[in-house]
Every structure is written in C-alpha cells, then in structure tokens.
C-alpha cells in the first residue's frame with residue numbers, strides 16, 4: 001500500500017538550520033547518493049540486518065505490482081554495513097520525499113570503518129557518532145515481510161516503477177556491497193537467485 005511519511009518525518013528529530021547531520025544509508029542510499037553531502041564515510045550500525053522486505057509502490061514498482069526494496073530487521077548483535085553521509089538539514093526534505101513510502105527517521109549510533117573522505121572538510125570526529133537512518137518497521141502499510149527466496153527474486157525480476165526496474169536496485173546494491181567488501185548473505189543469495197531466472 002502506498003503511504004506518505006513525509007509529514008511525520010518533518011516532525012521527527014528536528015535540527016537547527018546550521019546543524020550538520022550524519023545519515024546512514026544501507027540500501028539505495030549507498031549506491032544512489034543523488035543528494036548534496038559534505039562528506040561520506042563507510043560505516044556500520046549494530047542490532048540490524050538488511051532485508052528485501054519492504055514494498056516499493058513508488059520507485060521500483062507500482063500499486064498494482066509492487067517491487068521489493070530493503071529495510072532493516074532487528075537482530076541482537078548483528079552488524080549492518082553501509083555508507084554514512086554528512087549533510088545539512090535542508091537535505092532532509094528531498095530525503096524524506098524519497099523515503100516516504102513507509103520509512104521513518106530514527107536516531108542511531110553509527111561507527112565509521114575508514115578514514116575515506118570526499119573532500120577536505122572532514123570532521124575528523126573519531127570513529128563513532130550519532131546519526132539518522134530511514135527505517136521501515138514491520139507495522140508500516142507497505143511492509144511485505146519475508147517470502148521464499150525464489151518468490152522474492154521473481155517479484156524483483158518482474159517489478160518496475162518510476163525509478164526503473166526493481167532488478168537494478170538489487171544488482172546495484174549487491175555491487176556496492178562488494179565494492180565495500182561487505183558480505184551480506186541475504187543480498188547475495190537473492191542476487192544469485194535473480195541471475196538463475
């Protein structure tokens with residue numbers, strides 16, 4: 001089901017206009033950073049695993065034939081690797097719009113895994129900070145939940161939406177994770193199943 005969390009997100013975790021915010025991306029935000037950022041660093045958060053359990057009716061599917069995109073599911077002790085971006089508060093507006101189909105801003109500790117920066121204005125703030133993550137919980141109306149691997153791969157193979165084929169989302173995410181040297185059994189198994197079809 002298509003929903004719109006934009007207005008809710010604008011009321012959550014508000015920041016002063018001159019604040020700088022770290023946002024942690026674990027899905028398309030890793031490989032499609034089409035928003036302005038001051039710095040990016042690979043990072044991880046703890047207690048969550050990435051899963052293709054969120055429906056996409058607005059980007060990688062339609063109302064009639066939703067695609068599947070990633071959200072996070074709580075798993076004690078788990079580590080989820082991704083990419084963190086340092087942004088200014090005005091960048092939250094396009095991000096809220098992009099993540100509007102069920103995702104809510106949450107605050108999380110995040111841990112940097114490298115010293116890589118995109119420009120000279122690195123914050124050098126050490127290995128850990130507090131950041132935002134967009135999380136689609138299992139009670140949101142667009143949540144699809146788990147399904148057999150083959151069913152999920154077939155759904156992803158056939159779905160397409162305004163942002164393009166659902167398949168590209170999975171393939172690009174798997175490629176970005178390989179590039180980060182991240183092993184994610186769920187993502188790579190799904191990619192393999194997609195390639196078998």
Ligand code: SIN
Pocket residue numbers: 024025026027028029030069070071099134
């Ligand atoms: C994220 O990438 O952090 C959120 C999910 C997505 O937009 O794919």
